[in-house]
Amino acid sequence: WLEDYLNAYKETAVIVSHDRHFLDNVATDIIQLQAQRLTYYRGNFSAYSEQAREQRLAQQRAFDAQQKQIEHIEEFIHRFDIQLPKEDRAKKHPAAVAQIESRKRQLEKMERVEDPAVTYGDGDNLSFRFPPVGALRRDELVRLDGVTFGYPGLPPLCEGGTVCVDLKSRVGVLGRNGAGKSTLLKVMTGELAQEKGQVSINRNMRVAVFAQHHVETLDLTMTCVECVQARFPTLSDQEVRNMLGRVGVQGEMATRRVKTLSGGQKSRVAIAIVTQCEPHLIVLDEPTNHLDMETIDSLIEAVENFEGAVVFVSHDQYFLSKVASELWAVADGKLRIFRDLDEAKQFTYKACEVRT
Numbered sequence: 225w226l227e228d229y230l231n232a233y234k235e236t237a238v239i240v241s242h243d244r245h246f247l248d249n250v251a252t253d254i255i256q257l258q259a260q261r262l263t264y265y266r267g268n269f270s271a272y273s274e275q276a277r278e279q280r281l282a283q284q285r286a287f288d289a290q291q292k293q294i295e296h297i298e299e300f301i302h303r304f305d306i307q308l309p310k311e312d313r314a315k316k317h318p319a320a321v322a323q324i325e326s327r328k329r330q331l332e333k334m335e336r337v338e339d340p341a342v343t344y345g346d347g348d349n350l351s352f353r354f355p356p357v358g359a360l361r362r363d364e365l366v367r368l369d370g371v372t373f374g375y376p377g378l379p380p381l382c383e384g385g386t387v388c389v390d391l392k393s394r395v396g397v398l399g400r401n402g403a404g405k406s407t408l409l410k411v412m413t414g415e416l417a418q419e420k421g422q423v424s425i426n427r428n429m430r431v432a433v434f435a436q437h438h439v440e441t442l443d444l445t446m447t448c449v450e451c452v453q454a455r456f457p458t459l460s461d462q463e464v465r466n467m468l469g470r471v472g473v474q475g476e477m478a479t480r481r482v483k484t485l486s487g488g489q490k491s492r493v494a495i496a497i498v499t500q501c502e503p504h505l506i507v508l509d510e511p512t513n514h515l516d517m518e519t520i521d522s523l524i525e526a527v528e529n530f531e532g533a534v535v536f537v538s539h540d541q542y543f544l545s546k547v548a549s550e551l552w553a554v555a556d557g558k559l560r561i562f563r564d565l566d567e568a569k570q571f572t573y574k575a576c577e578v579r580t
Contacts, residue, residue, distance in 0.1 A: 225573075226246075227246065227249045227250055230250045231249070231250060237250075239251065242512065242515065242516055242517050242520060242540070243539070243540050243541060243542060244269050244517070244541075244542040245540075245541035245542050245545070246541065247268060247269035248268045248269045248270050249268075250268075251267075251268045251269060252266075252267070252268065253265065253266055253267070254267070254268070254269060254271075254272035256272070256276070258343075258344065259342070259343055259344070261343075263276075280340050280343075280344060283337065283338075283340045283343065284340050286337045287337045287338070287339055287340060290334075290336070290337045294331065294334070297327050297330060297331055298331070300323075300324075300327055301324055301327050301328065304320055304323070304324050305324065352470055352471035352472040352492065352495075352522055352523075352526050353470050353471075353526050353529060353530075354470070354499055354503075354506065354526050354527075354529075354530045354532075355470065355499055355500070355502045355503075356502060356531065357391075357502065357503070357504055357530075357531040357532040358430075358502060358504070360391065360426065360428055360429060360504060361428065362426055362428075363390045363391045363392070364388065364389075364390050364424075364426060365389045365390060365391065365393075365425075365426045365429050365504060365505050365533055366388070366389040366412050366423075366424070366425055366426070366505070367387075367388045367389075367422075367423070367424040368385055368386060368387050368388075368411070368412070368418075368421065368422070368423055368424075369386050369421055369422040369423075369424075370384050370385070370386055370420065370421040370422065371384070371385045371386070371411065371418045371420065371421035371422070371423060372384060372385070372418065372419045372420035372421055373385075373404070373407060373408065373411045373416065373418045373419055374404070374407070374419060375407075379557075380419060380557060381403065381404030381407055381408075381554075381557065382404050382407075382408065382554060382557055382558065382559050383420075383557050383558070384421070384558075384559075385408070385421070385558075385559030386559075387552060387559065387561060389412070389505065389533050389535060390533065391504065391531075391532055391533050392533065393533040393534070393535065393549075393550065394527065394533075394534050394547055394548055394549045394550065395533075395534070395535040395536070395548060395549075395550050395551070395552055396536060396537075396538060396543075396544040396547065396548030396550070396551050396552070396565075397409070397535065397536065397537045397538075397551075397552045397553075397554065398538075398539075398544070398551060398552070398553045398554070398568050398569065398572050399553060399554035399555055399572050400555065400572060403554045403555055403572070404554050405509075405537045405554050406435075406509055406537060408552070408554060408559070409433070409507050409509060409535065409537065411423060412425075412507070412535065413425075413431055413433060413507060426504075429503075429504040429505055430501045430502060430503045430504050430505075431501075431503055431504070431505045431506075431507065432498045432499045432501060432503035432505070432506045432507070433498060433507045433509070434494060434495055434498050434499075434506070434507070434508050434509065434511060435508075435509035435510070436509070436510060436513055436514075438494040438497070438498055439487070439490045439491055439494045439514075442482050442490055442493060442494060443482065444481070444482045444483035445481060445482075445483065446481065446482055447478070447479050447480060447481055447482070448468055448473050448477065448478045448479070448480065448482065448485075448493050449461065449464050449465065449468070449478050449479060451482060451493060451497070452464045452467060452468060452493070452496065452497060452500075455497050455500075456497075456500060465478055467496050467500060468492075468493070468496050470496065471492040471493070471495055471496045472492055472522065473489065473492050473493060473496065477489065486514075486516075487513075487514025487515070488514055488515040488516055488519045490514070491511070491513075491514055491515060491519075492519075495511075503532060504532045504533065505532060505533045505534075505535065506527075506530065506532065506533070506534045506535075507534075507535050507536070508534065508535070508536035508537070508538075509536070509537045510537055510538060510539070511523060511536055511538065511543075512538055512540040512543050520540070520542070520543060523543075524543065524546045524547055527547050528547070534547070536548075541565065541569075544565055545565050548565070549563075550562075550563065551563065551564075551565060551568040553568040553571045553572050554572075555571055555572040555574075
């Protein structure tokens with residue numbers, strides 16, 4: 225709906241978003257803020273990505289070539305500096321000294337090409353990983369058979385839903401706001417009882433649930449290390465740092481106060497805390513909120529390498545397309561399973577049209 229509205233909008237719209245699919249469908253120009261620089265690109269996100277890739281490649285070639293030139297000049301200076309005796313070198317070897325001074329001036333006047341790793345903030349794009357998964361006798365983790373759920377005194381949010389999660393599951397949950405996505409997660413984890421049907425939960429599995437309220441409960445006055453130690457007082461300082469290191473909170477960042485962190489960095493700390501139990505199933509409720517694109521890529525990699533199951537609610541189409549092998553669409557009181565993202569979106573979109 226929002227994409228259609230913006231594409232029909234005749235005036236200028238300025239949009240801040242980390243959703244690549246959304247930007248591809250609505251943006252005509254991209255302004256990138258990175259490493260304290262603003263760079264302007266014509267076209268949608270895909271066009272920007274290609275232009276940025278080509279620019280980085282050209283900068284890398286120029287940087288590599290210049291580094292070789294600098295290395296050659298410095299080697300020349302160093303060689304003559306060693307070979308020529310320091311006493312009276314200017315009088316005895318004026319030509320050689322002139323060459324050395326010329327090379328030194330060449331280095332001083334050279335306009336340096338910045339390392340692309342600095343330009344593009346590679347040092348800030350820290351990867352992270354989820355902890356290892358312990359063995360289970362049964363791969364099946366959760367099964368819902370003909371389940372109806374909702375809240376007392378209100379019409380059911382969903383009726384007759386049947387789904388299953390095993391250790392290899394990568395499930396994305398779609399639906400409009402208020403359709404029952406987060407409620408479905410609560411039923412799956414046993415936090416909320418179903419009204420009808422059967423819910424089977426593997427009692428031997430460990431579950432980690434991450435939602436935005438976990439970020440909001442972090443003590444802003446504490447450092448990252450102190451936040452973790454407050455939740456797990458028996459862990460040593462090194463164990464806490466190792467735990468934070470898994471989610472890319474390392475070095476100086478680990479000792480910074482939470483109030484100085486970005487939204488994405490706070491999310492990393494919260495994810496480290498909730499996954500400390502070494503879960504078999506990770507449930508993520510809108511995990512990409514407040515995350516920049518690089519951190520979203522890190523999260524995608526962490527999910528891909530995780531040996532357990534992941535079920536997540538997200539509106540980020542790029543994240544859904546990269547991670548989900550199965551899609552659950554919640555709409556108009558129904559729960560449907562899809563393998564294709566466009567079909568799942570169409571199902572939820574039609575339900576919204578019916579309601580409006």
